Amino acid sequence: MDLEEVTLDELIKGYRLLGKEGMYECLFCGERFDSDEIFQIEDRFFNAERTVSLHLGDSHGSVFEALLQLDKKHTGLSEVQSELLKLFYNGLTDKEIVNRTNANSVSTIRQHRFKLKEKEKQAKVFMAIMHTLAKEQAYEQVRKEDKIVDAKYMITEKEQEKVLATYFTNGLDGAIETFPSKEKRKVIILKHALNRFSPGALYTEKEVNEILKTVYTDYVMLRRYLIELGYMDRNKDGSTYWLKETK
Known part of the structure; x- marks a missing residue:
């Protein structure tokens, strides 16, 4: 294997x-x-x-x-550890294990249990380390091959261009006919829509709606996503909107 x-x-x-x-x-x-x-x-x-x-x-x-x-x-187990694990698996008490092995006392068995638990904790941390390493290496490889335009969602420049070309069939200043279901594609569409707003400007809800209508017919959904993803913010009564981040 x-x-x-x-x-x-x-x-x-x-x-x-x-x-x-x-x-x-x-x-x-x-x-x-x-x-x-x-x-x-x-x-x-x-x-x-x-x-x-x-x-x-x-x-x-x-x-x-x-x-x-x-x-x-x-x-990574010693013969003693393997033997003890079998006995633990079969439900034997520490006292019964002492009688079945060369262990000197119950405290010796308890110490073995403690060491195995520590080994389990270390294994979890090591798995996390290796997972993080693999993820970072994958990110670095993508970064070398193609420019990253959104590190959080691992969106590359080529991927962004492809999605925009697929959905904005009438040009990047036009509207889309369908809204994607995949998270990455949603983010690409929404961040492109931000270009139709001005950083630092304040907008009424009606003004936001009018701008979003030029992107997609379901402007309410777009507005909700922009707020939920943290690209736009608004005051408590919803009368004023503004960009939180531009790109």
Whole structure:
């Protein structure tokens, strides 16, 4: 099993769906189950996902046991830690574990429990670090390949140009016929609409509506989005509007 190709959720389940092949694959032995088939087990019938789940229990005991049987280079666990985790999994008390192992006392077992909990906390932090690193590297790669015009939504200059050309078919000063459902595209349209307002100017609600009508027929929706996303602000009674940020 190549851990680099497996997600955390897939590891927890013990299987993954191979999209191109349409197969559910056991991570520990590689057995596959076609998602288009129905499988009979004794006198009952199951779909592929349920079948691979049952297979894990029948062939590997459980996902927990199968994971513990992975090489130390994958688990990072010592033999003692692996043994203790099995006993914890089986619900033995600390006193019972002392009788089943070479541990000197209950306090020794409790210390092992504490160390394993600390290891869990460290793993969470490490996962967060690696996730953040990967995200930053992806951002840097995009930045090198194309200019970023909106870091929050990771919108590139090329992406912005493409969306504007797609929706403003009658020119960038014209109106759009449909409003996008995807968040990035919404942001691109809305930030372009801001160009029709002047920084520092104050507008009545009617004036805002008239300007937004030149962008899209549902000007009320546009006005709401501009407020919700923090591009425009207004006073408490809604009589005056202004830009919070220009681009």
